[in-house]
Amino acid sequence: MRKPTGADPRKRKGLIIVHTGEGKGKSTAAFGLALRAAGNRMNVFIMQFMKGPWKAGERKALESLAPYVEIVPMGDGFTWDTENIEQDKATARKAFDLVKEKLNSGKFEMVIFEEINYVLDYKFLPEDEVLETIRNKPKMTHVVCTGRNASKKLIEMADLVTEMKMIKHPFAEQRIPAQKGIEF
Amino acid sequence: MRKPTGADPRKRKGLIIVHTGEGKGKSTAAFGLALRAAGNRMNVFIMQFMKGPWKAGERKALESLAPYVEIVPMGDGFTWDTENIEQDKATARKAFDLVKEKLNSGKFEMVIFEEINYVLDYKFLPEDEVLETIRNKPKMTHVVCTGRNASKKLIEMADLVTEMKMIKHPFAEQRIPAQKGIEF
Numbered sequence: 001m002r003k004p005t006g007a008d009p010r011k012r013k014g015l016i017i018v019h020t021g022e023g024k025g026k027s028t029a030a031f032g033l034a035l036r037a038a039g040n041r042m043n044v045f046i047m048q049f050m051k052g053p054w055k056a057g058e059r060k061a062l063e064s065l066a067p068y069v070e071i072v073p074m075g076d077g078f079t080w081d082t083e084n085i086e087q088d089k090a091t092a093r094k095a096f097d098l099v100k101e102k103l104n105s106g107k108f109e110m111v112i113f114e115e116i117n118y119v120l121d122y123k124f125l126p127e128d129e130v131l132e133t134i135r136n137k138p139k140m141t142h143v144v145c146t147g148r149n150a151s152k153k154l155i156e157m158a159d160l161v162t163e164m165k166m167i168k169h170p171f172a173e174q175r176i177p178a179q180k181g182i183e184f
Numbered sequence: 185m186r187k188p189t190g191a192d193p194r195k196r197k198g199l200i201i202v203h204t205g206e207g208k209g210k211s212t213a214a215f216g217l218a219l220r221a222a223g224n225r226m227n228v229f230i231m232q233f234m235k236g237p238w239k240a241g242e243r244k245a246l247e248s249l250a251p252y253v254e255i256v257p258m259g260d261g262f263t264w265d266t267e268n269i270e271q272d273k274a275t276a277r278k279a280f281d282l283v284k285e286k287l288n289s290g291k292f293e294m295v296i297f298e299e300i301n302y303v304l305d306y307k308f309l310p311e312d313e314v315l316e317t318i319r320n321k322p323k324m325t326h327v328v329c330t331g332r333n334a335s336k337k338l339i340e341m342a343d344l345v346t347e348m349k350m351i352k353h354p355f356a357e358q359r360i361p362a363q364k365g366i367e368f
Binding site: 008009011012013015017018019020021023024025027028029030031032033035036037038039040042056057058059060061062064065109110142155158159160161162163164165166167168169170174175176177179180181182184 | 192193195196197199201202203204205207208209211212213214215216217219220221222223224226240241242243244245246248249293294326339342343344345346347348349350351352353354358359360361363364365366368
């Protein structure tokens with residue numbers, strides 16, 4: 001007899017995971033998942049939808065987890081420039097096409113769409129297309145989507161959603177600048 | 185003239201960071217911070233106040249970040265056993281003495297007290313002593329404390345507090361078992 005509240009091993013599947021909210025730790029926890037997965041010899045692909053020179057430290061760290069972790073930042077030298085939305089859309093499209101290909105290759109047990117929520121929020125990609133791609137992922141692959149303002153549809157579709165809620169932030173309250181190892 | 189809302193570089197200091205709440209990602213985000221710090225060639229010490237065989241994957245991953253990351257699990261074979269509180273207290277004391285020594289050595293730019301909130305919540309260590317140790321840390325060292333039910337005093341003392349809030353959890357809603365790479 002199976003307890004009605006227990007876990008059912010037949011239900012094992014790749015999860016759709018969302019880290020959202022205004023607080024810290026959304027990408028950081030996703031990178032922690034990549035680290036844990038690499039420790040279990042699982043292959044992880046990370047698409048960084050927001051790229052910046054301040055990301056150098058974390059990218060180097062993730063690269064040290066090769067061959068298990070592969071990380072690709074969106075087009076070099078790119079910064080979001082909402083004054084040229086067509087260019088933003090083209091860059092987002094290129095990044096999305098690559099992560100979609102990696103997801104569907106079946107080579108990765110975990111695929112991280114870092115800051116995809118940002119991209120969707122700004123309508124740089126059609127939401128329905130992105131969600132459809134994630135919904136049709138290989139069954140056992142875990143997908144992690146991060147960023148503020150996760151859409152209702154994404155939350156509805158996800159298996160595991162965590163809101164990082166800011167209780168206290170040193171920049172806001174004490175005017176402490178961003179620090180190496182913490183924010184970049 | 186300095187803008188009143190801007191960051192002040194003179195205020196740079198090691199932060200006291202707390203990850204708490206019922207949701208996922210508290211330890212995972214702490215490990216993400218360790219990863220990022222290692223990428224910046226900073227030295228990190230991690231004391232795992234809760235140890236279990238399921239932690240093997242993440243420990244192996246963190247060990248791969250040597251020499252930058254050093255991780256010590258509490259006494260081998262130990263499991264929390266509230267039926268023998270004196271033994272629990274002795275184990276917690278040993279772990280705390282070691283992490284305190286590492287913290288005060290000044291050799292680490294980041295020290296993670298993983299699940300310390302659990303230990304304090306169960307009163308395995310005197311809270312005032314632990315908080316006093318953290319308050320007197322080397323100025324530039326970041327301290328990260330994780331676990332549910334962070335105490336009011338710790339939150340008050342901290343610079344950066346994030347609550348991981350569970351919005352949706354697959355175990356509760358779909359009876360999906362814990363999965364490799366996600367929970368262990």
